[in-house]
Amino acid sequence: MSRRSIRKYKAVTVGRDTLEQILQAGINAPNGMNKQSWEIRVVDNPVLLESIKDAMAEANPGNRMARDCFRGAPVVVFIANDTNYDFSPIDCGLLAGNMILSAWSMGVGSVCLGSPVRFIASPEDPSCAAIKTVQQKLGFSNGYEMIICIGFGYADESPKAKPRNESKYRFVEL
Numbered sequence: 734m735s736r737r738s739i740r741k742y743k744a745v746t747v748g749r750d751t752l753e754q755i756l757q758a759g760i761n762a763p764n765g766m767n768k769q770s771w772e773i774r775v776v777d778n779p780v781l782l783e784s785i786k787d788a789m790a791e792a793n794p795g796n797r798m799a800r801d802c803f804r805g806a807p808v809v810v811f812i813a814n815d816t817n818y819d820f821s822p823i824d825c826g827l828l829a830g831n832m833i834l835s836a837w838s839m840g841v842g843s844v845c846l847g848s849p850v851r852f853i854a855s856p857e858d859p860s861c862a863a864i865k866t867v868q869q870k871l872g873f874s875n876g877y878e879m880i881i882c883i884g885f886g887y888a889d890e891s892p893k894a895k896p897r898n899e900s901k902y903r904f905v906e907l
């Protein structure tokens with residue numbers, strides 16, 4: 734209940750030991766037939782992260798959010814799903830949820846990010862060499878497509894919970 738999306742981070746990264754624990758929690762998520770129909774890429778190198786931001790801005794000149802879509806997170810995890818398995822998006826969502834909650838249990842904040850998927854996988858200018866380089870570096874296997882990203886880092890803000898609509902659930906009687 735205390736987890737919130739973090740969009741302001743302290744200028745320190747998350748250690749590899751902690752990231753390993755977050756990744757382990759992720760891959761231990763429930764998943765269809767234990768196919769583990771995900772691929773995960775972790776970028777914690779600040780130089781590489783900057784070059785990805787530059788490439789997103791270059792390939793998406795019409796969107797001023799392209800460069801800032803990681804929301805200042807010092808670590809970004811890119812997740813791809815298996816396009817040949819219908820439940821793979823669910824697998825990837827559960828993987829992401831496990832990572833986000835395990836991170837928070839260790840004091841690491843996060844933000845789930847859909848927008849970088851568009852900026853990298855379907856950019857305004859698909860012929861942009863810089864974004865092609867990013868796609869190659871991430872190197873997802875054939876048949877896998879990026880579906881979601883997660884930014885991780887130590888929170889430098891404490892946002893309030895956004896309202897939730899409780900009429901979205903109900904108990905079904907008899």
Ligand SMILES: Cc1cc2nc3c(=O)[nH]c(=O)nc-3n(C[C@H](O)[C@H](O)[C@H](O)COP(=O)(O)O)c2cc1C
Nearest residue numbers: 736737738740804844845846847848849881894895
């Ligand atoms: C599939 C998905 C995509 C999202 N994409 C973005 C995004 O691109 N940028 C962003 O700042 N937040 C993004 N979010 C975070 C949501 O805005 C946030 O979870 C929601 O407003 C509820 O707020 P809370 O996480 O603080 O409870 C995304 C969340 C999900 C689940």
